[in-house]
Amino acid sequence: MGLHRLTSITLAVPDVDASTGFFTDFGLRRSEHHPGRLATRDGGEQIELVEGPRRALPRLGVGAEGADDLAHIADRAARSAMAEVVEVSDACVSVRDAATGLLVEVTVAPPYISPESAHTFNRPGTTPERIDVPAESVLATDPVQPSNLTHVVYGTPDQPATLAFFTDVLGFEISDQIPGIIAFTRCGEVHHNVAIQAAPVAFPHHIAFEVDDIDDVVRGGQHMVDIDPERHMWGVGRHAIGSNWYWYLRDPSGTFVEYTSDIDRITAQDLYQPKEWDGHEFLYSFGPPPPPEFVEPADLADLIAGG
Numbered sequence: 001m002g003l004h005r006l007t008s009i010t011l012a013v014p015d016v017d018a019s020t021g022f023f024t025d026f027g028l029r030r031s032e033h034h035p036g037r038l039a040t041r042d043g044g045e046q047i048e049l050v051e052g053p054r055r056a057l058p059r060l061g062v063g064a065e066g067a068d069d070l071a072h073i074a075d076r077a078a079r080s081a082m083a084e085v086v087e088v089s090d091a092c093v094s095v096r097d098a099a100t101g102l103l104v105e106v107t108v109a110p111p112y113i114s115p116e117s118a119h120t121f122n123r124p125g126t127t128p129e130r131i132d133v134p135a136e137s138v139l140a141t142d143p144v145q146p147s148n149l150t151h152v153v154y155g156t157p158d159q160p161a162t163l164a165f166f167t168d169v170l171g172f173e174i175s176d177q178i179p180g181i182i183a184f185t186r187c188g189e190v191h192h193n194v195a196i197q198a199a200p201v202a203f204p205h206h207i208a209f210e211v212d213d214i215d216d217v218v219r220g221g222q223h224m225v226d227i228d229p230e231r232h233m234w235g236v237g238r239h240a241i242g243s244n245w246y247w248y249l250r251d252p253s254g255t256f257v258e259y260t261s262d263i264d265r266i267t268a269q270d271l272y273q274p275k276e277w278d279g280h281e282f283l284y285s286f287g288p289p290p291p292p293e294f295v296e297p298a299d300l301a302d303l304i305a306g307g
C-alpha cells in the first residue's frame with residue numbers, strides 16, 4: 001500500500017481559452033463533460049484550468065493504492081503543524097500545505113495502463129527491431145499523445161516547510177536534493193512527481209507530461225513551435241537528476257510545460273544512491289544551456305506583487 005502517482009491538478013490561468021488552445025495543441029483532449037478540463041491518453045482528466053488574475057497552482061491530486069493510505073495521511077496531518085486538514089471521508093483526504101495554501105487531495109486511484117509503444121529501435125550489436133522499413137515516428141502523421149501528468153515543480157517561499165509537508169505528512173520520499181534549493185520527491189517509482197524549490201512566492205514553475213520516448217519528445221516539441229515559435233522555452237536535452245529527456249514550452253499563462261521521457265525509476269530508497277550535485281550541473285546533462293528565464297521566470301516580479 002502507498003501513494004503511487006499524481007492524479008490531477010488545477011491550474012489558475014488568466015485566459016482559460018488561450019491556455020486550453022495551448023494544451024490541445026500539446027496533445028491533451030478536451031473533456032466532453034467538464035469545460036476547462038483536459039485529458040491525457042492514460043490518465044483521464046488530469047488538468048483543470050480555472051480563471052485567475054495570475055498563474056497559480058491551487059490544487060494537486062495524488063493517487064493512493066488503498067483506503068488505509070488515506071487514513072494514515074489524515075492521522076499524520078492532524079498531528080502536524082505543517083498541514084491543515086480540510087476534509088476527511090472514505091473517498092478523499094484533503095489537506096492544505098500550511099506554508100503555501102496548496103490543497104492536496106488524496107484519493108484511491110488505479111494505476112496507469114499504457115498501450116505498448118509501436119516504436120522500434122535499432123542499435124549496434126543487437127538484433128534489429130526494424131528492418132526494411134522506415135522508423136514509425138518518421139512516418140507518423142497523428143499528433144503526439146502525452147501518456148500522463150508525471151511531475152510538477154512547485155516554488156515555495158518556505159522550502160523546508162513545504163518539503164516537510166510532502167514528506168512527513170503525505171509520505172513522499174526524497175530521490176535527490178540540493179538542500180535548501182530544490183528537492184525532487186516521489187510518491188511511486190518515478191524519480192520525481194513533485195519537486196519543491198525555494199522561491200520568493202508560491203507558484204507552479206512547470207508541469208511535465210510523460211510521452212513514450214525521445215521520438216515523441218522531439219516530435220511533440222517541434223509541432224508546438226511550428227504553430228508558434230514563441231512557445232519554445234528550453235530543449236531538447238537530457239536532465240542530470242532523473243535522467244529524463246525534456247523539451248519545455250511556455251503556456252500563455254507563463255507556466256512552463258514539458259514533454260518528458262525515460263525518467264529514472266526507483267524501487268526502494270536504500271537501492272538508490274543519489275549523487276552529490278554541485279551548483280547548476282543538476283539542471284541538465286547535455287543539450288543547449290537553459291535560458292535565464294527558465295531559472296528566473298519573466299513574470300516573477302508580477303507573481304511576487306500579487307502573491
Ligand SMILES: [Fe+2]
Pocket residue numbers: 151153206207208258
Ligand atoms: Fe521537469
